[in-house]
Amino acid sequence: MNRIDKSQIDIKGIGKVLSEGKLSVPPFQRSYSWEEKQINDLFEDINESISHKNEDYFLGSIVVLRKEDGQSEIVDGQQRIATTSILLTAIRDILIELGDNVRAEIIEKDYLFSRDIETLELIQNLELNTYDNIFYTEHIVSREKRKLTSFNKVSHEKLSLAYNIALKFIRKEIIGSKEKNENIAKWITFIKENVKVIWIQVEDYSYAYTIFETLNDRGLVLTVSDLLKNLLFSKAGKKINSVQSNWIEMNTYLEAIDKENLLVDFIRHYWSTQEGLTRQRELFSKIKNRITTSNEATQLSENLVFGSYYYTALLNTDHEVWEKYNNETRESISVLKMLGMQQNRPLLLSMLQCFDKKELELAVSRLLSWTIRFIVSGRLGSSGLEINFSEKAKMITDKKIKTADSLLEEMKKIIPSDEEFEKAFSVYSSNKPEVARYLLISLEKNLNAEKEPEQIPNQNSDQITLEHILPQKMSNNWNYFSEEDHQFYFRRIGNLCLLKKRSNSMLRDDSFGKKKSVYQTSMFKLTNSLVHLSEWNKDSIDKRQSELAKLAVKAWKLK
Known part of the structure; x- marks a missing residue:
């Protein structure tokens, strides 16, 4: 029956x-x-x-x-x-x-x-x-x-x-x-x-x-999380109480930091560390095909609790997990979260669960540089990145990659080269102020020859703001830029500089000549150097951004 x-x-x-x-x-x-x-x-x-x-x-x-x-x-x-x-x-x-x-x-x-x-x-x-x-x-x-x-x-x-x-x-x-x-x-x-x-x-x-x-x-739309939960419960048998308890504990970790529903993203990223890239549409069927016994359901529920504990650490730099790691690692995780790239989460999760302290610190530092290179170059695209990061995550889980150096050897095949990165950076525009601010601060640190500048984010917009030299809104002071050129250039990294908030609020759409008097007082070398230019036009932006691109290769190294 x-x-x-x-x-x-x-x-x-x-x-x-x-x-x-x-x-x-x-x-x-x-x-x-x-x-x-x-x-x-x-x-x-x-x-x-x-x-x-x-x-x-x-x-x-x-x-x-x-x-x-x-x-x-x-x-x-x-x-x-x-x-x-x-x-x-x-x-x-x-x-x-x-x-x-x-x-x-x-x-x-x-x-x-x-x-x-x-x-x-x-x-x-x-x-x-x-x-x-x-x-x-x-x-x-x-x-x-x-x-x-x-x-x-x-x-x-x-x-x-x-x-x-x-x-x-x-x-x-x-x-x-x-x-x-x-x-x-x-x-x-x-x-x-x-x-x-x-x-x-x-x-x-x-x-x-x-x-x-x-x-x-029969067409009733059920959430993936509902299906997964009931799959585990249905297979749990006499261990149903343990599986239910594990499900609650996993949810508790995720809900502690999340205003949206993280559950499916987490399970998908966790499963990608075990089986390689798993799309959301295939997550349920893949797990269903693998989990057929009470022991398997119980083991997976236990693994999800363990994984969720570490996964939440990727989204919270105050998490107790980071207490044993150096400040640079914590700061790198903060930047990776700010960048908003989810494709690297399976790789981060597998590293956090499998690498020892020294290897994890080195690998996270490098991953930040690689992520910047991927974002700027657009290489592989979202799908290609997800495939490759998930593949490397599974290799770490399977103990085929055990160190930061062996991970580097595998990643070298896909990371943009210095030449490709420099070329892409020389024309890069950013729609996200927090990303542009981070890039400029890191370049400033590198120019000052401070150690590991890529790991010193400063996202406090109440103190440091982005100044658009060619302003975001056109005015008569800038009528030598066409509308088309303005749209193309005003978000370019070469057109941006850092200023203290009070200084920036004074400028607005002033001419370049008037703005230079404020740039001259700036504590940032990349901003201060603008005073040596007599005019600000398309060629000025292109030239400055080419110089920043050379600096970027040094700031976000392959190794």
Whole structure:
């Protein structure tokens, strides 16, 4: 018999689902994530269905695992259930505002919570995951809402947003007429009986996984992270508790530094260190083909915890991982993060997990130089870089590359040569001020012959700013540049210099002659040297940038 045949499948109103209670979101499930558009779309769709007297509004499927204590653990569908519960809570709160405590209490009793007869504590019909439930209880469901000063998590902000959208919507669409009591009753009844969901109750996580795959095959868009999580849980067998615990721990590391969803990026980059380049679209199928036993699922979950710990260090230079490394390494990691190149993360992750201290410090220093060369030259492109970095990451994981020198030998095949880098730098333009500022500061340090200038980032724009010699906006002082030439030249590195913020604010679109009086007082040699020029035109920019390109070869060496 197919596992789906063993499931209990029913069609219910989502209000009836909430009224039956004992619903919980397991701790490993992702937090509340709906955005404003999704929330509004749900409310508007229900409103339209009621207005047009449609019999039913179909909301999708809800997959639950029935626990021994009678609790129904939500495997899929928590966003829809939670948003509906928030809508009902908002209706209750507005009824209280209107002095209609009788109807408010009916909604509470039927859909939101009961109270312990001894302690009077809330027993919620719906409990969210570990990260969201206290906030949901204290700031949404409870009548006595605690005052908010800030949000600890993005999901809390989204829960609060959903509640405020619900309040606004109800005031406008439900109680904005004389028939408000009739409208409220109509909405409550429709939510209870006519906002339909397919209720799928399964016996264990392996059944839930089968349901997920079947729904996905039939066109329901499920996130890669949902599929991966349920794959591991379905294969875990008797080790399910360990795998769930590992999944929570991994998420805890990632959520500590991330305002967006890092999970899929991390797993993809980790898998690339093991198997070479893995695209997001093929991640699930590749892992599914490899993870077939309980031991393999458990081992992968343990490896993901270990990997996530180091992965978060790549995005946080205050991470405890960096305490044993020198300052140059920490600063290089900061610059690599600022540059925003994700393609090198598998390589960094494998180095951090496999190289000893000395080799890691040397390799990170070199990787920064190579990354600058790739960015400036555009060599290989995004796809080519990802292929090569992932390939080298796997070689490190497989112990085929054990040192920074052996990594260099492999990378030499693809790193832009001095000649190629100099040629590319001589015409390079940057759309990112923080990158241009870093490049100029590093060149300045190199000109002053200070040790390892590429590892001394200074991104404090409150102190040091970028001055566009040919200004960003044209004026009569610069009318000898055509519009086309201006667009081509004003972002060129040769047209940029460093200034203290106060000095820069004085210049704006002044002529080159007036600007030189400020450049003369600058502490930066590359800026100060501009005073020796009599004019600033296309040839001046080209010549200065060619000089900077020669300096760049020395600043970002191959070795």
